[in-house]
Amino acid sequence: MSPDPQRCWASGRITVVADNTLRVEDILRRFPSPVFLGGGGQKQVYRVDHPEHGAVVVKIGSCRSAQELERIQREVDLLCDLDSPYFPKQFAFERWDSQRFCIVEQCVPGQPLTELLDRIADEAAALGLLRQLICGMSLLWSRRVVHRDLKPANIMIAEDHPRIIDLGIARVLDGTSLTMSHAPFGPCTPNYASPEQLTNRKRDIDHRSDQFILGIDIAQILLGGVHPFDPHGVRQGASIPENIFNGRWCRDTLRQRCASSTYTLLERMLGHHPYQRFRRHEDLAQALSALNEG
Amino acid sequence: MARLYHQLGHRFQWSLSSIQTDATGDGTIVGPRYMAPQKVRAIPAALRQSSLFDPQFFLPNSARGKLPEYSFFPEVLSGGFTTEEWGPEMARSCADRCLSFQNAYEFEAVVIPTRFYEGMPSNFISKQEAQFVVPFLQSIEASGTNDRPVFLQLILTDQMLKDESYRSELLNWVTSYPELHGVYLVYYVHNRQKQITDIQFLIGLLSFVGAIKSSGLSIAIGYANTESVLLLCAGADILTVGTYENLRMFNLKSFEEPDESPRRGPTPRIYVPRLMQWIDHQYIGAIGAVVEDLGEYLEDNEHSVRMFEPTYNWHFTKPEPYKHYFVSFARQFRRLNSHGADAIVDAVLEECRRATQGFEELNEAGLVFSPESGGGHLASWMTTLNLWRGGR
Numbered sequence: 001m002s003p004d005p006q007r008c009w010a011s012g013r014i015t016v017v018a019d020n021t022l023r024v025e026d027i028l029r030r031f032p033s034p035v036f037l038g039g040g041g042q043k044q045v046y047r048v049d050h051p052e053h054g055a056v057v058v059k060i061g062s063c064r065s066a067q068e069l070e071r072i073q074r075e076v077d078l079l080c081d082l083d084s085p086y087f088p089k090q091f092a093f094e095r096w097d098s099q100r101f102c103i104v105e106q107c108v109p110g111q112p113l114t115e116l117l118d119r120i121a122d123e124a125a126a127l128g129l130l131r132q133l134i135c136g137m138s139l140l141w142s143r144r145v146v147h148r149d150l151k152p153a154n155i156m157i158a159e160d161h162p163r164i165i166d167l168g169i170a171r172v173l174d175g176t177s178l179t180m181s182h183a184p185f186g187p188c189t190p191n192y193a194s195p196e197q198l199t200n201r202k203r204d205i206d207h208r209s210d211q212f213i214l215g216i217d218i219a220q221i222l223l224g225g226v227h228p229f230d231p232h233g234v235r236q237g238a239s240i241p242e243n244i245f246n247g248r249w250c251r252d253t254l255r256q257r258c259a260s261s262t263y264t265l266l267e268r269m270l271g272h273h274p275y276q277r278f279r280r281h282e283d284l285a286q287a288l289s290a291l292n293e294g
Numbered sequence: 295m296a297r298l299y300h301q302l303g304h305r306f307q308w309s310l311s312s313i314q315t316d317a318t319g320d321g322t323i324v325g326p327r328y329m330a331p332q333k334v335r336a337i338p339a340a341l342r343q344s345s346l347f348d349p350q351f352f353l354p355n356s357a358r359g360k361l362p363e364y365s366f367f368p369e370v371l372s373g374g375f376t377t378e379e380w381g382p383e384m385a386r387s388c389a390d391r392c393l394s395f396q397n398a399y400e401f402e403a404v405v406i407p408t409r410f411y412e413g414m415p416s417n418f419i420s421k422q423e424a425q426f427v428v429p430f431l432q433s434i435e436a437s438g439t440n441d442r443p444v445f446l447q448l449i450l451t452d453q454m455l456k457d458e459s460y461r462s463e464l465l466n467w468v469t470s471y472p473e474l475h476g477v478y479l480v481y482y483v484h485n486r487q488k489q490i491t492d493i494q495f496l497i498g499l500l501s502f503v504g505a506i507k508s509s510g511l512s513i514a515i516g517y518a519n520t521e522s523v524l525l526l527c528a529g530a531d532i533l534t535v536g537t538y539e540n541l542r543m544f545n546l547k548s549f550e551e552p553d554e555s556p557r558r559g560p561t562p563r564i565y566v567p568r569l570m571q572w573i574d575h576q577y578i579g580a581i582g583a584v585v586e587d588l589g590e591y592l593e594d595n596e597h598s599v600r601m602f603e604p605t606y607n608w609h610f611t612k613p614e615p616y617k618h619y620f621v622s623f624a625r626q627f628r629r630l631n632s633h634g635a636d637a638i639v640d641a642v643l644e645e646c647r648r649a650t651q652g653f654e655e656l657n658e659a660g661l662v663f664s665p666e667s668g669g670g671h672l673a674s675w676m677t678t679l680n681l682w683r684g685g686r
Contacts, residue, residue, distance in 0.1 A: 203419065275469040276505075
């Protein structure tokens with residue numbers, strides 16, 4: 001038996017339906033003109049016109065483990081609670097048995113920052129973006145949630161303000177960890193991870209880890225798209241993670257590319273140890289605000 | 295600007311009268327080991343409001359002195375403290391009572407106590423968190439009295455502070471609590487001499503204090519001896535003076551079960567700012583024989599007048615040497631403290647050079663000091679400042 005669309009898709013909350021036979025086509029049949037955006041293997045993503053919400057993204061997938069499904073469910077829960085313009089709105093989440101799921105969320109406008117890294121030439125624009133990202137992230141940080149994957153691909157740039165996507169590996173600091181305890185790497189994208197994530201020092205992972213990754217993103221913009229820990233730029237190390245691990249980045253080049261006050265801010269955000277970064281996210285916002293005023 | 299507090303313990307009345315009469319302190323650090331609750335209550339309210347209360351949970355299973363009079367002390371509350379039985383409920387009850395006491399007496403900040411651990415245990419952070427830090431933070435949040443600044447006490451061994459990796463872990467941990475306003479640091483140095491000469495330790499200590507300050511937290515340092523002048527350079531907010539050595543050199547002797555062996559009273563000494571050292575009183579006459587004006591040399595003050603009388607009975611139970619120390623050290627502390635952040639290292643280095651020169655002159659005149667009264671620490675202190683300033 002198919003789930004009742006009215007019941008399942010209106011609240012934006014999790015609905016669990018016992019139906020192992022439902023296919024992707026059955027789900028998509030509810031919407032006119034689905035456009036395949038990408039995916040493969042475990043997940044397919046479509047853009048559809050939702051009768052109530054307009055353009056939405058439908059993600060249909062299956063998980064390899066109950067743990068993965070829990071993580072997805074937690075992301076949806078979190079986004080539902082946030083209700084922030086900086087994060088995509090969640091309209092619905094359904095799961096079938098323990099493996100399959102479907103998410104309906106706001107279609108986020110704009111382009112991923114990945115495609116614009118070398119096109120934001122202006123330092124003021126880069127700092128403006130940082131300010132907006134901090135404004136958005138403060139909502140998460142004040143709930144003691146860490147995104148852990150704030151790479152450029154997870155930042156969508158739109159005309160009004162950026163959107164932060166993919167909270168799949170976000171960590172609730174007071175919650176039970178869903179991650180492997182003894183994995184050599186913590187969950188992260190190694191090229192955009194803090195040293196404590198790379199070494200999986202869980203105790204040290206907090207909002208300051210996100211601060212470090214945002215530091216990489218903004219430095220990369222100011223360096224015209226070159227990753228600040230790139231071995232070619234640093235002229236040391238064999239890989240970006242190795243340079244992050246050893247605290248080697250293009251300090252001199254960045255110093256030449258931006259105002260000294262901006263450099264000082266980024267240098268602190270990129271502090272090798274969490275204690276060297278801004279202690280509270282309010283301190284970071286305040287330092288940035290002082291920079292803008294100056 | 296750093297403030298000078300009195301670490302209160304045995305003979306705390308000398309400290310209180312020195313603060314009131316000689317203005318030698320900006321506040322106090324109160325401890326229950328030597329002060330019953332009614333004595334704490336007797337401290338003038340204005341002074342309590344610029345004081346910290348150290349619950350002294352160093353050894354939570356040993357309630358010595360006046361500690362049994364405090365219902366929140368772990369051994370008292372649990373009727374026999376053991377780590378295994380110190381569960382979340384007991385820890386929370388302890389936190390509630392201890393916070394209630396600190397709030398009722400209107401201390402300037404709330405201190406979250408932690409316990410002492412030897413060496414550098416790998417589970418130091420998780421144990422402190424579970425036993426004290428988290429229950430206290432929960433209690434603070436629940437009490438709704440979080441308008442008062444919150445300080446976390448840290449009792450660190452010399453090994454912890456010398457090991458860069460361990461130090462970083464501690465710093466990452468302490469700075470991870472947005473609820474905190476400051477750290478109340480106590481350091482324990484194994485087999486220490488009267489003055490600390492371990493350069494690696496001193497650099498570790500200065501680095502730790504500097505990092506805490508850079509993070510935006512305040513730092514109060516308890517049980518400090520005259521190495522306070524070095525800690526001024528790292529930006530410490532509160533430093534301490536105290537009567538007896540056990541208030542200027544942290545150790546657990548007075549918190550452990552009493553041992554039966556007879557104890558010898560300390561040799562009476564006089565603090566000589568000019569030499570940056572405590573000098574055995576028996577040298578006073580010898581110094582007087584070679585310097586032009588002994589009174590000026592020893593920074594004479596009203597307390598020393600009696601000490602220099604031939605009939606004066608030097609004994610550790612007499613207040614004059616300690617009150618003289620409070621006055622002369624407070625003066626030296628404030629003079630150095632008046633230098634700005636950029637100039638203070640040079641000022642302290644100059645003070646050390648001057649003291650070294652003072653010892654050289656006395657040596658040339660034939661005075662040979664024992665290591666406990668000599669200037670051997672000054673070379674270590676100057677080296678420490680030079681290396682620390684150079685970032686090494």
